[in-house]
Amino acid sequence: EVRTAAIEFVKKDLALKGAEDTPDLISKLVDLLKSEDREIQAAVLHALSRNEAALEQDAIAGFIHEKANDEESYSLLLPILPSDLFTDSQATGILLDLWSEVRDEDGRLSLMERLFARSSLVQTEKPSRDVVKLLKRASTDEVAALREDVFDRIEATESLRKSPRIGEVLLSGLADPSAGIRLKTLTLAQEQTEFWKEADTVEYLLKLLVDPDPKIRKLALESVEKFNLLKEEPRFAKRVKSLVEDSDLGDKSRSMLVAGGYDPNTIEGDASIQTFGIPDLDFFREYVNPYFYEAGADNHACVECHQNHNILRIHEYMGDGEIPDDIVIQNFNSALKVVNLADPEQSLILRKPRSPEGQGGESTESQTGLTHVGGPRWPSKTHPGYQAMLKWIQDAASSQDRRLRGTVSTDSFSPDYPPELALDNDPRTIWHTEFVGAMPGYPHEVVIDLGHETNTSAFQYVPRQDGANGRVKKWELYASADRENWGEPIAQGEWANDATVKAVRLQAEGVRYIRFRGLSSVNDEPFMSAAEVIVLEAKGVSPGS
Structure with missing residues (x-):
């Protein structure tokens, strides 16, 4: 425990003031860096990040230069990456390499923090291709909190937000499923x-x-x-x-x-x-998603390129059986970025695969007006893949017809934020648990009475769009015919802290009541909120039947 506390102190608080003028201390620091104990090495480098003069001492700088050539040491170097000991090219190379290794939200947020801490990389209207590549990866990450973070940072960096080189990053934001990110990106684009x-x-x-x-x-x-x-x-x-x-x-x-x-x-x-229509998740799973993994005439599948695409990112899957729900939903949310519900046939997901090979830009010689890096996948609109995706989009555009109406009750609400605001088809209004006087804690629940027994296919939770307060983290979903016998959860999970719509497969037959139970919030506060809670009726069910 003493060792752990000491390491934590060195990492977070030790300033090493005057260390550059104390040869014995520099020597001791070098010994610790060469100890091969990564926990100690990381703590010392964090401390050195607060003393540039000590960091530049020959013995320490020599150790740093040695580790800069060792890919396995890149994560250790992250705290000192803003230092002049690295060239801009070295710094971006390390960040790009680490991006492929680091998968968790906090880790990638840290990489963005290090990128923007190095002013020479971002305080310019001519960012390097590697910097733009990092920004693109962050702007299309599966975690919306990371996407929000990178656009916040661009907004706060005047020279970067005016750079014509970030156009690809802005495109990602315009296609984002989060309304807040779309609005922010559209605002940023005004300077282009x-x-x-x-x-x-x-x-x-x-x-x-x-x-x-x-x-x-x-x-x-x-x-x-x-x-x-x-x-x-x-x-x-x-x-x-x-x-x-x-x-x-x-x-x-x-x-x-x-x-x-x-x-x-x-x-x-x-x-x-x-409106906030609900595209059919079941139809997508059965008829659309398989085409992403099906080899075309060139023996290549869409996923081979699109697993790293900055907008239409398709999750890699090497298994032989049914693709897991989490992968299908990730692909589903990604595909929504390139559909046009207002004009389905103008959807990029339909036009690109019919376009000639090129860099993905416009072309007056192309029948679609565009080119496609992967070349043509479908010879014409009669291809089954085109027809399946077109039907999916057209159904999504009219899915309001399948949104189940009803009444809603909750375990708690504040007077200005009653339960019915979660079922009013307006994401600008919210239901919120009580916060004036009493502040009951989790679990909280929302019960939807559909008014009659029916079959369901999907549930969507629309978090409040203007902030994190009350957004649900851990949750469970139940269905019942009589509101007394709920049984085991039909679905359960954990959501990220962002404003994107959360889709859940909800295949239930002969049910009248849906119970959405929140177990915790994203910020550990006792509140729960919802802009909308939506239940989609299964296809083939007549309203009121």
């Missing part, structure tokens, strides 16, 4: 110019114009106006017309069309404002 001329940017902006979030729709419309996109891309005219009936944006949409030389009375809108 060439970015708005890219084909992929056009596709995502068309989608954002009918985003469920009104703040995103407003800024997307302002972006069309600011960057004169009505004249650059004719498709924006129909999409802007789609907003004429929007109570907040209708007048502006109409005036923009007139200013752009269009007659609002003769143009027909091409989309409806999206």
Whole structure:
């Protein structure tokens, strides 16, 4: 215990003030670094990170340079990576190597912290390709908290957020499942110019114009106006017309069309404002997901390239049996980034596989207007893969028809945040447990009465979009026909601290009640909240049957 406490003190608190002028102390530090005890080495390097002069002493610098050539020592060097002992190229090389090894959220957050601590790498409008690669990896990570972190850091770094080189990173943010990240990225992109001329940017902006979030729709419309996109891309005219009936944006949409030389009375809108529809997880599992792992005419499968893709990331799976639920759901959430519910056939997931080989950008010679790094996967729209994905997207666009209505009750609520706000189809409103006076702790529960017995296929928990307070970490899901006999949980798990919609497979027959039980929160506070709790009816079930 004494040794553990000493190591912890050295790591967190020891300043080594004046060590650079004390040869005996430097010698002792070198001995500790050469001890081959990684716990001691790590503690000493943390302490040295607080004393640049001591770190640059010849004996210590020599040890550092030796370890810089040893990949197994990279994690040890992380605390001192901002030091001038490393070149920028060495620092980014170490970070990229560690990114492949470090899988946990805290570890990767630490890598981002080290990247931004080295000002020469990020305080520039010309970041290196390796820096952009690191930013892309963070912006497409499975953990939304990490994605939120990297965009927060870009926002706080003026030269970087103005750099035209981060366009690929911004694209990832525009496609993010989290409304908060989409809005922040759209805001960051206002300082770009060439970015708005890219084909992929056009596709995502068309989608954002009918985003469920009104703040995103407003800024997307302002972006069309600011960057004169009505004249650059004719498709924006129909999409802007789609907003004429929007109570907040209708007048502006109409005036923009007139200013752009269009007659609002003769143009027909091409989309409806999206809602939080639920794409069919079961259909995806059975008919869409298998195509990611199926070899094409070139004997290669999509997953071979897309397991490291910055947007459509497909999880590697080497097994022979049924793909596990967690992998299917990861692929499901990834695929949602490249679908266009407002105009299904314009979805990138349908256009890219029909595009000729190229670098992924636009092409006037391509029938889709795009190129695809993997080349064409489907010869035409009649390919079964295209048809399966198109049906999945079209069903997702109309999945509101399968969202079950009902009433909701909770174990606790605050007066301004009643239970019904979790079932009002508006993610801007939330239910929240009591926090004025009494503050009951976990477990908390939400019980949904569907009003009649039915069959279900999926459950979605939409966390509050404006902050972490009350977001659920550990949870259980139950179903019952009578509200008395719940049995064992149908599903249970643990969620990350982010605003993304959480999808759960919920295959239950003849049930009327769904109980969503929270066991803990992401920040260990006693509160629980929900923007929406959604139950999807199984296909083939008539409403009220």
